Amino acid sequence: MKILHTSDWHLGRSLYGRKRYDEFSSFLDWLSTTIQDEKIDVLLIAGDIFDTGTPGNRAQELYYRFLCRVSDSFCRHILVISGNHDSPSFLNAPRELLRALKVYVVGSITEHPEDEVIVLKDEKNLPQAIVCAVPYLRDRDIRIVEPGETIEDKNRKLVRGIQEHYAEVAAIAEKKRKALLQQSNIKNPQSQIPIIAMGHLFTAGGETVDGDGVRELYVGSLAHVGKEVFPLSIDYLALGHLHVPQRVGGAEHIRYSGSPIPMGYGEAGQTKKVVTIEFNGAAPLIQELRIPCFQPLERIVGSLDDILSKIERLKTEKSTAWLEIEYTGAKIVGDLRETLEEALADSVMEIRRIKNKRLTDRVIHAIQENQTLDDLDVNDVFERCLDAFDVPDEDRVELTGSYKEIVKDLLEEDVNEV
Incomplete structure (x- = not known):
């Protein structure tokens, strides 16, 4: 069985007003050809398929056309999870229809964690792999807000919530694997049916670059989880969110594939990649394939x-x-x-x-040295407001935390949800 891991397409993203549909189309054409040439059985798309929760018609067309093309190829299964840029309800809306194409979509967590555990079967209807398709875990999914919490309290609860969720779905996967091995009367090692997990999160020590558009998932740079959070039963963990291809904590089997095209000039010098993983009854063979530069x-x-x-x-x-x-x-x-x-x-x-x-320094005196208006984000503007109103330092931590909570809630609001 051969798997391809990709993520962070951000379909619909512009670069200073310039639409990039030609790049996205070229990448998806290259990817579908690569899937055929490499004889990929399973495709994992680890979140941020779209750049916004309300993608335009052309971005949707690229997405669905690609899924149709790949589902009609050598590839037998496609698994899609949501990222923090995606609308869970938008991704979930056609999932029953897409299931007919062997496309499994998990846009959000449900009351039943087993919904995220998917058994993949080969052409002989034999179990081939078990996938824990964990979508982006929003703050409200994994943490109960309590009055008087400190930043440290929130951090601990977020990390614990992520860890507990992965432990729960991995336990379900292990139970399914044991039952499947017994049914098939297979006595070989567990690697006969590998457990593969997916996720969209920020890991501790993760590498980013300026201008990549990767925003913090939780207020105060919280919940940068370490590799120890993930259960040892996972044979490969396909992550999304960070745009730089990388391993997590030096672990070969826990990886970010990175974004397929440079999302900003900070990524311009990067070599973009997808990851292939091949299981043949032993340790997985993991390789990186270089993506051509389309623009x-x-x-x-x-x-x-x-x-x-x-x-x-x-x-x-x-x-x-x-x-x-x-x-x-x-x-x-x-x-x-x-x-x-x-x-x-x-x-x-x-x-x-x-x-x-x-010229900017001469005209805009309020901007600090080495900055232009384009360099300011919503947090910088808030800091300037605090400065303008001479807000005391002792009040700034709480005010800034509350402000970031509001911004995060606005960014995560699922506008497609009824």
């Missing part, structure tokens, strides 16, 4: 001469890159965009963002 991104920083020189070099190389340009020269250049557009006039390259630091 190069280039970030150029320096004086005007430096920038123009780099543009000329890229033109000589016949680059098709989308550019992020930061001007850091000493002189104020008021017509910077016009100058750069002229330099690119005979090129297919596009400028997606220009940061004119000198």
Whole structure:
């Protein structure tokens, strides 16, 4: 049995206003071809399929077209879990229909944890694997709010809630495996029916990069769980949320596949990957497959001469890159965009963002050094409000915590839920 692990597609995401459907389409075409060439039996998609809970028609078209194409290929099973960017009810809505295509969707936890434990069978109807398809666990799913809780209390309860949920579904999987082995009269080791788990969460020590759009899942950077949280019975754990491909705590069998295309210029230099896992009755053979770059991104920083020189070099190389340009020269250049557009006039390259630091510093005095308005997020704006109203330090921790709770609830609100 051969499995492919991918995640964090973020279908529908834009880059400074530029739609990226061509990139997404090229990736999904490459992935479906790879699944066929590699003879993949099971596809795991570990959350953040869409960039928002209300994806546009084109993003939905890409998703469903891909599922139809792969379900009609060598691949026998597709498992999809929700991520923090997904709407659980939106993903769940067509799940009964998709089940006919051997696509199993788990958008949210239910009252019955066994709903997340799925037995996969081969063409002879024999058990092939058991998957614990754990979706993104929202705060309210795993923690009961109590008055007077400290940040440390919340942290402990969140980690404990995650650990208990994985322990519960893994126990159900182990029980199912034991029963299946007895029914089949199989006396070989447990690896005959591997237990595979999925999840969408932030692990301790996880690597991120600036501008990747990975937001904290819980208030106060809480619940960065360690590998010890996951039951030892899990033979492979397919994780989503972090965009950098990586192992968790050095464990070969606990991995993030990472995002398939760079979500921002911080990811531009990354090698994007999917992970394949092959079970042949022994320890799994785990390999990484490199994803081609479908749209190069280039970030150029320096004086005007430096920038123009780099543009000329890229033109000589016949680059098709989308550019992020930061001007850091000493002189104020008021017509910077016009100058750069002229330099690119005979090129297919596009400028997606220009940061004119000198001009910005002159016009926007309230912004701190080395920052522009584009650098501020909702938390930065709140901090500026606290500064503007001279809120004492002793009041800021509680106010900031409450504010982040509100923002998190707004981001996680399932607008499709009736």
